[in-house]
Amino acid sequence: MTAPAIELRRVSKRFGSVIALNEVSIAVNPGEVHCLLGDNGAGKSTLIKILSGVYRPSEGEILIESRAVDFRSPRDAAEAGVATVFQDLGLIPLMSISRNFFLGREPVKGVFPFRRFDKDHANAVAKQALIDVGIQVRDPTQAVGTLSGGERQSVAIARAIHFGAKVLILDEPTSALGVHQAAMVLKFVIEARLRGLAVILITHNINHAYPVADVFTLLNRGTSKGTFRKSDISRDEVVRIMSGGEDMAVVEREIADLLARVR
Amino acid sequence: MTDETSGPPEPSRAPAVARKSLMAGDERVAQTSRFTRLMRRPEAGVLVGLVATFVIFALLPGAESLYSLQGAMTFLTLSAELGILAAAVALLIIAGEFDLSIGSMIGFAGIVIGLLVTRLGWPLWAAVGSAFAVAVLVGYLNGLITVKTRVPSFIVTLASLFILRGLSIGITRAVTGRTQIPYILDNPPDPWTAALFNGHVFTGLFQWMGRQGWIGVKGDGMPFVAGIPMSIVWWIVVTSLAGWVLTQTKFGNWIYAAGGDPVVARNVGVPVARVKIILFIVTAVAATLLATIQVMEAGSADTVRGTQKEFEAIIAAVIGGVLLTGGYGTVLGAAFGALIFGLVQMGIFFTGIDTDWFKVFLGIVILVAVLVNNFARARALGERSGS
DSSP states (O other), X not given: OOOOSEEEEEEEEEETTEEEEEEEXXXXXXXXXXXXXXXXXXXXXXXXXXXXXXXXXXEEEXXXXXXXXXXXXXXXXXXXXXXXXXXTTTOOTTXXXXXXXXXXXXXXXXXXXGOEEOHHHHHXXXXXXXXXXXXXXXXXXXXXXXXXXXXXXXXXXXXXXXXTOSEEEEESTTTTOOHHHHHHHHHHHHHHHHTTOEEEEEESOHHHHHHHOSEEEEEETTEEEEEEEGGGOOHHHHHHHHTTTHHHHHHHHHHHHHHHHHO | OOOTTTSOOOOOOGGGGGTSOSOTHHHHSOOOOHHHHHHTSTTHHHHHHHHHHHHHHHHSTTHHHHTSHHHHHHHHHHHHHHHHXXXXXXXXXXXXXXXXXXXXXXXXXHHHHHHHHHTTOOOHHHHHHHHHHHHHHHHHHHHHHHHHHOOOHHHHHHHHHHHHHHHHHHHHHHHXXXXXXXXXXXXXXXXXXXXXXXXXXXXXXXXHHHHTTSSOBOTTXXXXXXXXXXXXXXXXXXXXXXXXXXXXXHHHHHHHHHHHOHHHXXXXXXXXXXXXXXXXXXXXHHHHHHHHHHHHHHSSEXXXXXXXXXXXXHHHHHHTTOOTTSSOOOHHXXXXXXXXXXXXXXXXXXXXXXXXXXXXXXXXXXXXXXXXXXXXXXXXXXXXXXX
């Protein structure tokens, strides 16, 4: 058994008197898709922000390959091999695919006063990196804004893989996408997994999560409701725990009562 | 199952899951022609506008004077002076900021040079060097205040516009009792400095062309047009340099990113604040370069010089396809914008139309340019037509 690529041990985060996360522990192995499921306000966003170095935990520790780390900024997390694709994707629509791909990490050529951005290299590498994850781009110099939502997700994922991410965190990658586009993004999630990355997938859509995930962690109101391997839990059970168990049955009964009264 | 060829083909192994092209659009989209690609560039609109302007003035009375060598040099000089500013301003707008203080900076830099030379007896090179040092400081402060306070640069530099203009007039009047500083170039100890900003290049070539009878000559046999003015040389130098930085360097990539989405840019490690501060310094330095050229040409400094140049530079950049909201545009476009500006200004003069109408024309052109830019932006983002 190899060491987990990333591990959180009893991590809590408080904002003043609000407890956003309460002693959450997760461990994600290389080549595994770990799905974080939870309703709005469950603490998913806080958790990813801790994983990606945006917030520092109030308590608990983060381990990368069994070494305790302290992320002071997103940069620290990125250097440790943790790449996060937020919902804004970290892409600039008016700029080309290859300029976006290398933004902040531009390859250069030439000596000092004439040192310049190596565009040919950038175009070739960006194109190849996209082909490697299975996307054909017409032209790496076309603006990212011309791509569909799913294609943009794919570019962001391909970039993270290319720059050596060991842990890939995807924040609601399918939330704004149609069925076909969402399927395409989920295929890239599997592609990343096959390359040995530890993937953390955040979503509240069980239909997208269930087919690709190996492990589920269910969050509710800032606490973990448990971690399950897919073989140990059914889709319906996931839904039931996610929505807070009996709460959903109560809601359904209330709706039924309401409809009965209207008629 | 003994016959190995009869079974179904072995499925290829796992990593091929997403191997199939999911962006199958590539085969469906026809190869774009060279012309289509040209027309998609940000400067395409202004290039069409420039050609149209050339043609319109060619058909109007006065075309002969406008398109004579002398007329051309006159409008090119006008374009050059604006173009030096427009190149720097284009970079700053693409990075998502405005500098309204450059007009006042032109006046202030001229005053710095004038006072240091006439009152303190400094050599020209030292006075010019000091003016550039002041520009770096002004640009740095504009940039620093903008990025630290997050007050829109429009407001920060509006304040600098008034402060610098007020300082120019106040200091000059306190020291000299007037608002102009004449006789700066009388007895300059270093005429070489003046020649760097004033004067002409290729004078020998123009004299030779005069002797050949190809261009008009004065009574003493010297050509009417002595050569290419230094302002045009500086325009070409500044435009080439700014264009090279924007399109060919890492810093250029950061300029686009800073204007395209500063939050995303910062998150991927682009030093957005530093990029913006540097570009505020660049605009102030460009204003000082123009101020120096004007002082060397006129031999005097005037506290009101450069008034409204900030708007003209923004207009030239916007006509040239630079998006006012940042993140999109080119330096070459800004140069074309400056060229249209100079051409129309002189063209209206030569056609005999009342030059008061120039401003009406300008207003209309700005509006049209912004609309064209919005359209170009939508197309660059691939938004479907008809929406």
